[in-house]
Each structure stands twice: as structure tokens, then as C-alpha cells.
Amino acid sequence: MSKNIIAAAFLVSIFVSGTLYAGPGGSAAAFLKIGVGARPTAMGEAYAGIKGDILSIYSNPAGISSLVNYNFSFTHAFWFEGINYSNFVAGAPMLDGYMALGVNGIFYGEIEKYDRYGDKPDDTYSPSDMAFSLSYASDDLLDSLSFGGTFKLITSHIDDESATAVAMDMGVMREIGNINAGFSLQNMGTEMKYRNEGDPLPFTARLGASYPFRAGDFDMVVSAETNYSADIPLRANAGINADYPVNDFLLSLRVGLKSYAEWLHALSHLTTGFGVKYDNMTLDYSVASFEDLGLTHRISTGYRFR
Numbered sequence: 001m002s003k004n005i006i007a008a009a010f011l012v013s014i015f016v017s018g019t020l021y022a023g024p025g026g027s028a029a030a031f032l033k034i035g036v037g038a039r040p041t042a043m044g045e046a047y048a049g050i051k052g053d054i055l056s057i058y059s060n061p062a063g064i065s066s067l068v069n070y071n072f073s074f075t076h077a078f079w080f081e082g083i084n085y086s087n088f089v090a091g092a093p094m095l096d097g098y099m100a101l102g103v104n105g106i107f108y109g110e111i112e113k114y115d116r117y118g119d120k121p122d123d124t125y126s127p128s129d130m131a132f133s134l135s136y137a138s139d140d141l142l143d144s145l146s147f148g149g150t151f152k153l154i155t156s157h158i159d160d161e162s163a164t165a166v167a168m169d170m171g172v173m174r175e176i177g178n179i180n181a182g183f184s185l186q187n188m189g190t191e192m193k194y195r196n197e198g199d200p201l202p203f204t205a206r207l208g209a210s211y212p213f214r215a216g217d218f219d220m221v222v223s224a225e226t227n228y229s230a231d232i233p234l235r236a237n238a239g240i241n242a243d244y245p246v247n248d249f250l251l252s253l254r255v256g257l258k259s260y261a262e263w264l265h266a267l268s269h270l271t272t273g274f275g276v277k278y279d280n281m282t283l284d285y286s287v288a289s290f291e292d293l294g295l296t297h298r299i300s301t302g303y304r305f306r
Helices: 002-016 038-042 054-058
Strands: 071-078 084-094 097-107 128-142 145-158 161-176 179-189 192-194 197-199 204-215 218-229 235-246 249-258 270-278 281-289 295-304
Touching: 038 054, 038 235, 038 249, 038 270, 038 281, 038 295, 054 071, 054 084, 054 097, 084 128, 145 179, 145 192
Parallel strands: none
Antiparallel strands: 071 084, 071 295, 084 097, 097 128, 128 145, 145 161, 161 179, 161 192, 179 204, 192 197, 204 218, 218 235, 235 249, 249 270, 270 281, 281 295
């Protein structure tokens, strides 16, 4: 019990250190800040210290270093105002480590055109943003440390105009007793330029940890994270996952807390969701509120080959 208390205190200290909020900034490719996957988002996006999940590459690429099987995951997010966000990632053990390929895309639907005089020429356009990623991680480079990196190609299209950027993510993880601690740097790269105007990518530094323990018949994981970006200088997330076996199924319940939703009502600080695992197949769901903008829903499915 004392170990659980110490671990919980450590995770709470990470969470409390990041409760300040500053106003939003003006980075390009803002879709890179959207949480990927139903399980991570249900846990408040506190995923920098989570390992063993292929979706870890979107928080800390070192998290895939412990994977040893072929994996794939697909997520679709139903955003507000008809916006759709999808992700596919697949990975395999390779080169004395683990490698994953991913693609993210956000599609804003059809938007009516207006000319410079405010007249509508009876035409529409469909803007979109996409990111293609290649990740590699290994736990054999240094004793007790896991390393991971991701290369990204990012594209954006608005009507007849387009912009491109490249970026890198880097992360490390280390087990400290039963605690898994992680640190990552994301979106270090070039500016996104439309014509001659450019804006920086949303650079983010993340520090997090997770702690697994057992409570009765439940296998629990509690996680916390604090991160820094130019848009929101200091923020924090926390989450908890509870697994419970029922016959041949593994049922999961999740809840998360985000400190940086201060411009919205209290309900928008919370995230929640559930998951079902049967054999090597998983199905996960999460929901978050953005008050008057509505609810956002994510559905993820995955398969781990033996």
C-alpha cells in the first residue's frame, strides 16, 4: 500500500506542476495538437509515460520500444461542425527495435467560397491537413533507457494553395521501480508556408509518468503529464485506466482530466471512455465535451498479431 501512495504522490506532483494556463497562440498545423486514439484521449491525453501501445508514438515515440508483435490501429474522430479526423498506424519489430508507419488526416468538409467583395460565386472548396510519420524506437541503446524518434511530413491544402513542412519528435523512457517515466520533444521542424507567409509548428515538450497496480480484481494504470508549448506555456493532464476480465473479454473503463480547458465550463476538463478486448482485437471509445461546440467522439480499433 505504501508503494501505491508514493507512486500516486509522484504522479500528482507532475499534474499540479502544470496547472497554469496562458492564452492560445498562433502555431501552424494546429491539428498536430489533437489527441490521437480513443484510449489516450479517454485518459486525458496523459500518455507521455505510457509504454506498450502503438499509439504512444503521438505522445512519446519511446513508448513503442517494448512492443514485439505486429500491430495496427485505426481511429476515427467525429469532431464538431462536421469536421472529421482519422488516423492509421501500423508497426513491426525491425532493426533490433520497433518501427511504425502512421498517417493522420483532418478534413473540414465543404466550405462555400466568397470573393473579395463578399459575393458568393456558387462554388465550394474542401481544406484538409495531413501528416505522414515514420517512427523507430529501441530499448537496447543504453541500459535502463528506451529511445524513440519520429520523422513527419506535414501537408496542408486550402483551395488551390498548399503548404508543406517536415518535423521530428524525440523521446526517452525509463522505469523507476514500478513507475514508467517519459520525456519527449515534438514538432521540431520547418515553418508551414503559404506563398511567402510562414508560421512555426506547434513545438511541445512533454514530461509524464505512469504507474500500474492492482486493486482487487482490477488491473489499474494511473498516469499524469505536464507539457509546455508556445501556444499554452504550461498545462497538465491526468488519467486512469481500469481493466476487468469477464469470461474471454477484457473490459476497460477510463477517465481523464485536462487542466488547460479553462475557457470552457468544468465539464470540458473531463474525458471518459471504455474499451473491449477479445483475443488480439481491441475496440475503444472516448468522448469529450466542448460545451456549446458539442461533443467529440473517437472510435479506435486495433489488432495485435501473435
